[in-house]
Amino acid sequence: MKRIVYLLVIISLILGACSQKGELAATGENRRHKKKEQRIPKKITFNYVLRSRDYNLKYQKAFEYYNKKKYYKALDLFGQLVPHYRGTSRGDEVLFYYAMTNYMLKDYVTAGYYFKNFAYSYPNSEFAEEAMFMSAYCYYLMSPRWSLDQEMTNDAITQFEMFLSKYPQSDMVDSVNHLIDKLRYKLQEKSYRNAKLYYDLGYYNAAAIALDNSLKQYPDSPFKDEILYYIALSRYNYASNSITDKQEQRFLDALDAILTYKDQMPDGRYIDKINELEQKINARLEKLHSK
Numbered sequence: 001m002k003r004i005v006y007l008l009v010i011i012s013l014i015l016g017a018c019s020q021k022g023e024l025a026a027t028g029e030n031r032r033h034k035k036k037e038q039r040i041p042k043k044i045t046f047n048y049v050l051r052s053r054d055y056n057l058k059y060q061k062a063f064e065y066y067n068k069k070k071y072y073k074a075l076d077l078f079g080q081l082v083p084h085y086r087g088t089s090r091g092d093e094v095l096f097y098y099a100m101t102n103y104m105l106k107d108y109v110t111a112g113y114y115f116k117n118f119a120y121s122y123p124n125s126e127f128a129e130e131a132m133f134m135s136a137y138c139y140y141l142m143s144p145r146w147s148l149d150q151e152m153t154n155d156a157i158t159q160f161e162m163f164l165s166k167y168p169q170s171d172m173v174d175s176v177n178h179l180i181d182k183l184r185y186k187l188q189e190k191s192y193r194n195a196k197l198y199y200d201l202g203y204y205n206a207a208a209i210a211l212d213n214s215l216k217q218y219p220d221s222p223f224k225d226e227i228l229y230y231i232a233l234s235r236y237n238y239a240s241n242s243i244t245d246k247q248e249q250r251f252l253d254a255l256d257a258i259l260t261y262k263d264q265m266p267d268g269r270y271i272d273k274i275n276e277l278e279q280k281i282n283a284r285l286e287k288l289h290s291k
Contacts, residue, residue: 112138204238229270232257
């Protein structure tokens, strides 16, 4: 009888132990599931997306950040998407918006590079025309004031001219021509002011030559009135400071410059000063002839 009781007790203990182990195992399993659930945040954070291997999620969030003007976050995601989608149907769109994001962050050097790269990589893309314009526009924005080196200005003009050549019927043609005019104005101003500097320094013969060359380079210069006036004035001052034996011919050269001004700028704003200068030269020539 005692054995039966012992057996029942032992069986009861074994069953209790098994039950406890089962509960512990179930509890452990539940904990593991909870840990797995905690790895997926209730609200998807930027850092989660950045580390994720889900490129569809990265693609979706990149545009979401871009549209919300969170450009630094969009830039990091587009930077990951560009190599991943290269050669796919999404490749052109991702690269274009990567360039646009750099543009929005005012990194015109990087943006210009990727827009230019896009134009060559995806010439048939729906974004190709805009990318080519934006490439030139980035150069335009990097063009410095007239007193500095104008290499970037010349590059911008070249890029815009290439755009006009490729897209002559574009809706942007008028805008592009306007931007080219503004860039050329900067080159014309630099040419004029650099030439006039010789006059300001008192190098009158060099000034006349430099101003004449500026006008030959830019015959439609908006500074044409000033250039022609200072050529005449430079010739006059050069003659006045010359030795007597060379004055007559140099005053005659100044008269030629005056006639050129009056012929090309009959209503110029310096016309009164030109007429006064002509009277001075004639008086000096009469004095020379009377000796």
